[in-house]
Each structure stands twice: as structure tokens, then as C-alpha cells.
Amino acid sequence: MFLSMASNAYIKRNISLGWPLALNALLMQSMLMIDTLLVSPLGEVSLAAMGIATTIVSFILGIQMALANGTQLVMSRAVGSASKQKLANAYWSGMLINLLVAIVFWVLLSYFDQDLIHWLTDNKTLYVEVGAYLDFAKYLVLFTAFTQVITAMFNALGHSKIPFKSYLIELPINAFASYFLIHGVGDWSGLGVVGAAIGSVIAISLRMIFLSVCLKYQQDLDLTFSSKTALFVNNMKLHFIEIFPVAANVTMLSIGATIYQLLYSQLSINAYAAITVLMPWIRGGTQFITSWAHASAITISQAIGSAKLDNLTEDVDISINMAVILSVLSCGLFLGLSFVIDDIYPGLDPETYLALTLIAPLYILLPLIRGYNTVHGHILRALGKTTAVFKINFTGQWLISIPLCALLILYFDASIFWAFAVMPFEEAVKAFPFRYLARKTLAEFDHTQAQKLI
Incomplete structure (x- = not known):
């Protein structure tokens, strides 16, 4: 049975949209693998500290990604409706929700990190290194709030190749910056595990700048905030009600x-x-x-x-x-x-x-x-x-x-x-x-x- 022209067009559109999404996910996973590989020569203590710290950060980033995926569906409907105001409302609602969640996690990592570390491990030799890593890695949470929502916007617009390009920029920068910061250069011995966190922060900040510039110069896209406050607050409430189960679902499956x-x-x-x-x-x-x-x-x-x-x-x-x-x-x-x-x-x-x-x-x-x-x-x-x-x-x-x-x-x-x-x-x-x-x-x-x- 032959597929109709409409069916072929649907498949081609989805494949064009889907393959960058798949490579994005693989590149995201590879960044943690690269950091782990770079830290491994430092020994088992540093490697174990890296594993515990990245488990905490990955869990938070997974929740942020889930919130952005929920926002992505709302923005996709707005794109289909061809309403610039609906798209702008969806973007700013998603951005504000993700940023507020990021701030909550940032505060938790700033003031309750030691309690969390003690709960995850009773190995006292790991406490200092895990805490030092999180002191810098917590900023990943803030930058990710921006990058995930901007990425969701490009995906909703059907431009998933732009986030893919941003990962191609972030990955080598992360690898090179982390390598030199971990192991040092010349007479400088490097920062150890902390260097991996700083390298990741540098890389994602540059990725955020790249995505923001691309969004600013995206043709036929107007994200000017023009909604009345009461209407926007109600829209944000409805937005949160829809995307919260997505984040709860990912959190539940991760746990x-x-x-x-x-x-x-x-x-x-x-x-x-x-x-x-x-x-x-x-x-x-x-x-x-x-x-x-x-x-x-x-x-x-x-x-x-x-x-x-x-x-x-x-x-x-x-x-x-x-x-x-x-x-x-x-x-x-x-x-x-x-x-x-x-x-x-x-x-x-x-x-x-x-x-x-x-x-x-x-x-x-x-x-x-x-x-x-x-x-x-x-x-x-x-x-x-x-x-x-x-x-x-x-x-x-x-x-x-x-x-x-x-x-x-x-x-x-x-x-x-x-x-x-x-x-x-x-x-x-x-x-x-x-x-x-x-x-x-x-x-x-x-x-x-x-x-x-x-």
C-alpha cells in the first residue's frame, strides 16, 4: 500500500525535525561522558565525586528539560495558530516558569548542598570535592533555564538544526576548556574536579549567547511582551498546569x-x-x-x-x-x-x-x-x-x-x-x-x- 503525498510530506517533515533532536540528545549525554573521561586520571576519589555531583546536576537538568518540552508543545500550537501574541505569551510564560524553578534549585544547591551530599554518601573523603564541584556547577542550572526554553522555541518553529549547531559549538569548547582547567598547563597543575564544572559553565554560557543571538535575528518572529498583566498571569497559570505533569512524569521516572x-x-x-x-x-x-x-x-x-x-x-x-x-x-x-x-x-x-x-x-x-x-x-x-x-x-x-x-x-x-x-x-x-x-x-x-x- 503506497503512502499518500500528504503522508510522505508528514514523514519527511518529522524526519527533518527529528534527526537534529536525536543528535542533540546524544551530544548532551556525551558531554558528561567526556567530563568523566577527563577526570578519570585523577583517581577513584575524584571520579566518585564527579559521579555523585553530576548525578545531582543531571537530575535537575532533566526536570528543566521536561518543563521546556511541555512549553515546546504549547509554543507549537501557537506556531500553528499563526498568532504572534500567543507565541510570545507561551515563550515568556515558559521562560519565567523555568527560570523560577532554576532559582529554587540554585538556592537549594547554595545553602543545602552539604545536607544533600551527606545523604547521598557517607564517604567523608568525597565531601569537599563534591561540594567544590557544585559551587560552580549550580550556575549550569541558571544558564540551562534560558537555553532549554530557547531550544524549545526553535524546535516549535521547526528549526531544530539551530540548537544542534549550538551543541556542536558547546561540545568542543567544553572538552578543551575542561581539559586545561582539570589538568592545568605548564607549571600550573589545574583545578581538578572543579575544572570540569567551570569548563561546563563556560561552554553553556557561550551556547546561551549563540542561541540568544539566533533568536534575536530570527525572521518573522516577534517576542515583544505586549499582554496585559492580569491576562499574562492567567496564561502563565494555565501554562504551568499543562506542563507540570510533564516535569512530574520525568521526575517520577528518573527516581x-x-x-x-x-x-x-x-x-x-x-x-x-x-x-x-x-x-x-x-x-x-x-x-x-x-x-x-x-x-x-x-x-x-x-x-x-x-x-x-x-x-x-x-x-x-x-x-x-x-x-x-x-x-x-x-x-x-x-x-x-x-x-x-x-x-x-x-x-x-x-x-x-x-x-x-x-x-x-x-x-x-x-x-x-x-x-x-x-x-x-x-x-x-x-x-x-x-x-x-x-x-x-x-x-x-x-x-x-x-x-x-x-x-x-x-x-x-x-x-x-x-x-x-x-x-x-x-x-x-x-x-x-x-x-x-x-x-x-x-x-x-x-x-x-x-x-x-x-
Whole structure:
């Protein structure tokens, strides 16, 4: 069956929008990997301090990104409506909300950082280095508030290549600045772990300047604030009500992933090592699926904003089908990984390689069902069902899967296969509710529902 011209145009538009989003996500992950690689020659204490500090910062940046993604959907609808005032209101509402959240986290890191560090580790040798890193890294939170919202604006406009270019600027600057600040040059011995934080702050500040200049000179874009105060406050309130479940959803899933890791740490050391080796691959290997889902949500939000709903169901079906195709390709990549992972990580214990072999069928098939759920979740958010998505994820992860994982590991002393199987099981539990809610929402969605969202 051949696709219609409209379908081909939809796919091409989403691919054009999606591939920079995927590379953006991979570049973001690579920055932390580069910093970790640069710090590793300093020894285990510095490396452990870096790991704890970046865990805290990454958690906060994840929440900021989630808020910006929610704002991105609101701005996409405004772009579709061709209303400059709605777009400006969405931009300033999102910017103010993200900046206020950043200030809250900055204050927490400034005045309660030691309490947080003591809660995360009882190793006193790490306290000083983690605290010193956070003294500078907390400014990343402020700069990210600006960069994430500006990035969301460009994505909503369909110009996702501009944020991609900004990462291409930030990444090498971060690498070179961090290297010299960590290890020094000439007679200067460098700053150690603190140098990594300062290098990251320098890089993201330059990225913020680049994005701000690009936004200022973006053609046909007027972000002049002209709304009355009372109207803007009400608009900001509605904006927050819509995007808060997105941030809550990401926070909940992040904490859930951490609890999974803590539970898996109760397995044998070889089993835990196998899972630790796999997790970065699982996160990175599904980025193109996630980015396709993001692109689909942006395009559908634009269609809703423009009140062009005739092809809405068809576009959703295309998004889901393409996500399944990308998921199958991702499964193929993980299948290939299973054959070469011994060569990528030589020198591990035979028991670790055995553990990797045992869970190979699970991590190979995981992207298929996770990709299916991911695209449904993003589409439902575009249709205004952010709270419903949160409820499905909360039920599947916190009420079913995490208790099951704890029961299997702590009570039944289950093997790594059954413990790891909980992750694809969680996705399977959520698949039918996502599918049912998406079909129900599409069947009921009309111009009245679209107008309420706008």
C-alpha cells in the first residue's frame, strides 16, 4: 500500500525535525561522558565525586528539560495558530516558569548542598570535592533555564538544526576548556574536579549567547511582551498546569530508574556489573525513537494550533508505525551489540559475560515495546492528556513494576534474568492503556477540544 503525498510530506517533515533532536540528545549525554573521561586520571576519589555531583546536576537538568518540552508543545500550537501574541505569551510564560524553578534549585544547591551530599554518601573523603564541584556547577542550572526554553522555541518553529549547531559549538569548547582547567598547563597543575564544572559553565554560557543571538535575528518572529498583566498571569497559570505533569512524569521516572539501580545492586556483583555496562547503551540506543516521538508531538501540536484536524488520526497512525519501524531497527542494533559486547568490554569476569548473555533477549526486545509506548506518550501530551500519561506511568512503574522487582530480588532471590525482565514487563503493562487512551482521545477530539488547548 503506497503512502499518500500528504503522508510522505508528514514523514519527511518529522524526519527533518527529528534527526537534529536525536543528535542533540546524544551530544548532551556525551558531554558528561567526556567530563568523566577527563577526570578519570585523577583517581577513584575524584571520579566518585564527579559521579555523585553530576548525578545531582543531571537530575535537575532533566526536570528543566521536561518543563521546556511541555512549553515546546504549547509554543507549537501557537506556531500553528499563526498568532504572534500567543507565541510570545507561551515563550515568556515558559521562560519565567523555568527560570523560577532554576532559582529554587540554585538556592537549594547554595545553602543545602552539604545536607544533600551527606545523604547521598557517607564517604567523608568525597565531601569537599563534591561540594567544590557544585559551587560552580549550580550556575549550569541558571544558564540551562534560558537555553532549554530557547531550544524549545526553535524546535516549535521547526528549526531544530539551530540548537544542534549550538551543541556542536558547546561540545568542543567544553572538552578543551575542561581539559586545561582539570589538568592545568605548564607549571600550573589545574583545578581538578572543579575544572570540569567551570569548563561546563563556560561552554553553556557561550551556547546561551549563540542561541540568544539566533533568536534575536530570527525572521518573522516577534517576542515583544505586549499582554496585559492580569491576562499574562492567567496564561502563565494555565501554562504551568499543562506542563507540570510533564516535569512530574520525568521526575517520577528518573527516581524510579534510580530505585531500579539500587535494587539491581542487591544482585551479585557480576550481575550488577552487566546491567551497569548495558544501561548507557539502552539510553543512547533509543534516542532516535524518542526524537521521532518529539517531532511527532511538535507537528501534531502545530496542526491542532492551526485547527487542521482532517488528517489528525492518519498522522498519529503514521507516527506510531514509524516508531515501530525505528524500534525494530533499534532491536537489530542491540542484536548486533550482543555479538560484540565481549570485544567492547574485554577483561570482565566470565560470570559477567554469562549474565550479559542471559539477559540478551530482554534488552534486544526492550526498544520495541518501549518505543511503542514512547510515541503514544508524546502524542497524548500533544493532545492535552499530560495528566493521564503521568497516571499510566505512575501505575505501571510505582504500583506494579518496582514492588514486583523488589519482591523478586529481596524475597525470592531471583536471577538476573527475572530481575531485568521487570523492565520490559513494565512497558508491556503500560502498552494497552496508552493504546486505548490514544484511540479514545482521537475519537473524541474535535475543533472544540482543539480550541480549549489553544
